[in-house]
Amino acid sequence: YITATHLLERIEHETLVVNNPASVRNAPEKVMVLDYRKFMPPTLITRSLDEVRAFQKEHGAIVVKPLHGNGGKAIFRIEADGSNVGALFEVFNSTWPEPHMVQPFLPDVAKGDKRIVLIDGEVTGAINRRPGEGEFRSNLAVGGSAEATLLTPEEQEICAAMGPRLKELGLIFVGIDVIGGKWLTEINVTSPTGIVAIDRFNGTDTAAKILDAIERRLAGRG
Numbered sequence: 547y548i549t550a551t552h553l554l555e556r557i558e559h560e561t562l563v564v565n566n567p568a569s570v571r572n573a574p575e576k577v578m579v580l581d582y583r584k585f586m587p588p589t590l591i592t593r594s595l596d597e598v599r600a601f602q603k604e605h606g607a608i609v610v611k612p613l614h615g616n617g618g619k620a621i622f623r624i625e626a627d628g629s630n631v632g633a634l635f636e637v638f639n640s641t642w643p644e645p646h647m648v649q650p651f652l653p654d655v656a657k658g659d660k661r662i663v664l665i666d667g668e669v670t671g672a673i674n675r676r677p678g679e680g681e682f683r684s685n686l687a688v689g690g691s692a693e694a695t696l697l698t699p700e701e702q703e704i705c706a707a708m709g710p711r712l713k714e715l716g717l718i719f720v721g722i723d724v725i726g727g728k729w730l731t732e733i734n735v736t737s738p739t740g741i742v743a744i745d746r747f748n749g750t751d752t753a754a755k756i757l758d759a760i761e762r763r764l765a766g767r768g
Contacts, residue, residue, distance in 0.1 A: 661675060
């Protein structure tokens with residue numbers, strides 16, 4: 547993956563690569579989001595069980611995620627008593643060499659986890675993803691369901707804060723995740739999903755908007 551971004555970077559002068567390969571390489575979903583931590587829930591990045599126990603003592607029930615996971619895979623909720631946090635962290639530390647992301651469990655996720663799509667830094671649509679029965683994860687890939695939605699003032703503020711930077715970095719097609727109308731959790735730059743559902747609910751054509759943005763970029767090169 548990293549090698550591919552380096553190779554694609556070598557042809558940028560003759561071929562527009564969407565999204566910009568250097569920016570994609572430097573923007574892992576759960577790392578880039580830390581640039582906007584004032585919009586995030588309390589977050590801990592660590593491999594230390596002691597730090598996790600202290601974090602859980604302060605915040606109660608927590609969610610643990612692999613730093614480079616995707617599609618809702620391997621996201622675990624640990625209740626406030628922390629009875630299995632030691633065993634789970636043994637598994638995480640033996641499976642992934644990187645540190646892991648730990649956040650408080652946000653009960654508002656039951657109301658949905660919003661995917662907001664930005665094209666060249668501008669909001670073009672959003673869907674609300676609700677967890678399936680017996681799940682707390684709302685990703686469509688793990689059984690979540692989509693519904694139409696509008697942005698809250700807090701979500702509009704988040705998008706306004708990051709939009710110009712995304713455009714500057716050449717990140718033409720981006721999807722961000724927001725829980726509870728205000729908690730930013732991820733910035734997805736590799737393969738953001740949700741545009742099919744967004745277009746179904748809103749009668750829009752997001753793919754055409756992406757191509758329009760690409761054509762503007764190409765015209766600007768001329």
